[in-house]
Amino acid sequence: MAFKIIKVLNNNTVLAKDETKDKEAVLMGKGLGFSKVQGQRVEEDKIEKVFYFYDKKEFRQYEELTERIDRKVVEVTGEIISLISEEIKEPLSEHIHLALTDHINFTLERLSLNLDIKNPFLDEIRILYPKEYALAIKAKNIIEERLGVCIPEDEAGFIAMHIHAAMVNAKISKTVKYTHMIEEMTKIIENLLNVKINKDDINYGRLVVHLRFVLERAEKGNFIKNPLLKAVKKNFKGSFNIAKKLGDYIEEKMKVKLPEDELSYLAMHIQRIKETSF
Numbered sequence: 001m002a003f004k005i006i007k008v009l010n011n012n013t014v015l016a017k018d019e020t021k022d023k024e025a026v027l028m029g030k031g032l033g034f035s036k037v038q039g040q041r042v043e044e045d046k047i048e049k050v051f052y053f054y055d056k057k058e059f060r061q062y063e064e065l066t067e068r069i070d071r072k073v074v075e076v077t078g079e080i081i082s083l084i085s086e087e088i089k090e091p092l093s094e095h096i097h098l099a100l101t102d103h104i105n106f107t108l109e110r111l112s113l114n115l116d117i118k119n120p121f122l123d124e125i126r127i128l129y130p131k132e133y134a135l136a137i138k139a140k141n142i143i144e145e146r147l148g149v150c151i152p153e154d155e156a157g158f159i160a161m162h163i164h165a166a167m168v169n170a171k172i173s174k175t176v177k178y179t180h181m182i183e184e185m186t187k188i189i190e191n192l193l194n195v196k197i198n199k200d201d202i203n204y205g206r207l208v209v210h211l212r213f214v215l216e217r218a219e220k221g222n223f224i225k226n227p228l229l230k231a232v233k234k235n236f237k238g239s240f241n242i243a244k245k246l247g248d249y250i251e252e253k254m255k256v257k258l259p260e261d262e263l264s265y266l267a268m269h270i271q272r273i274k275e276t277s278f
Contacts, residue, residue, distance in 0.1 A: 003042035008033040009066060010075040016042055018052070024059040026051040026097055028082055049082060053094050062098040069105045076146045077101040080139040084163055087135060096166035103162060104143065107155055119154035121179040123199045124186075126157075127208045128179065129164045136160035181253060182211045185246050189270060192242045195277040203272040210269050218256045225261045232264040239270040 003016040006024065014033045017024050029048040036042075053059035066074050077100055085092055110117060119125070126133050136159035140151045161179070165172040186208075190197055197204050217223055226232070233240050243266035247258040 003027060003044070003047070005033075005036055005038055005040050005042060007038060007063065007066070008036050009078065010071060013075065013078045014042065015063060015066075018050075021052075024053045024056070026053075026078070028078065049085060051081070051085075051092070051094060051097060053097075055094065058094060058098055062101070065098060065102055065105075069101070072147060073105045073108065074101060076143055077104050079146070080104075080142055083138060083142070084135055084166070088131070088167060090167060092166045093169045095171075096162065099165070099172060100159070100162045103158065107151070107158075108147070108149060111149055111151075117152050117154050117158075119157040121161075121176075121183055122154055122157040124179050124182050124208055125160050127199075127205045128182070128212055129160050132160040132163040132167065133157070135163055139163075178212060178215050181215060181250070182208055185211055185249060188245055188249060189242060189273065192245065193270075193274055193277065195273075197273060197277065201273075201276060203269070203276055207269040207273060210265065214258070214262060214266065215250070215254070217262070218250055218254050218258065221256065223259050223262050224265070226264045228268075229261055229264045232267050233260075236267050236271045239274060240264065240267040242270050243267040 002019045003025070004019060005014050005016050007015040009015065009026075011034045012028060012030055012032055014027050014036065015024065016027050027042060027047050027050055029046040032042065032046045032048075053062070077097075081092070081096055081100065084096075107117065133156065136156040139159050140153075140156045143149060143151050161175045162172055164170075165175045186197060186204075189207075240263065243263040246266055247263050251257050
């Protein structure tokens, strides 16, 4: 590696170009940027983490973002990304640098104007992405400690979605779409059963996780068989009919028709909800 500094973000973080790969990157390491200026070589023994940008447009957007926002926000976000990287031990999408920095900055701007931050998906996020949510709580604490701003728990939910998107190398829009669809399907079940589902109940947790996998299988067209299909249709008719309504909703949103085997698994989860709600 032969890195040349493009910009010093703080004492521990720099933007640099790997001249051997012709790629821009975010470099992190204790004292890496101290007393350094543009054009200098990076001391490779101080590099602890390297995050490459494979999209030059993405890099330019991130560089522009770091020019116009408070450097403390860039520094804190970098610390959070480093923490996430250390704890998950997996590569993160390069997009997290731009997306999370911009998001945290926007959140701080909203809080400075005393605007409420509400996350309608918070319960689903806690269940769907427990690992990401735990990291988001740590991120929330870092922001509060470093910047002296009280961050609501709803915001931790949004950060968790960004973390999940970076872990699976997906756009945040896909994570939001799935979470929104699960919330809407929960409402369909509540309306048709005429109940208010207890979101702390283990059966609700199982339902939410199953719905996420159903959406992933629907996107890939890779469905599963249920050997209990006939028994479910015979014994849980009401729940199977509700499952068909969920299938109609998924077909409307994703243009994919769920086979009866998938519907029967949904019916089994709905039946558990039904039996514990009355």
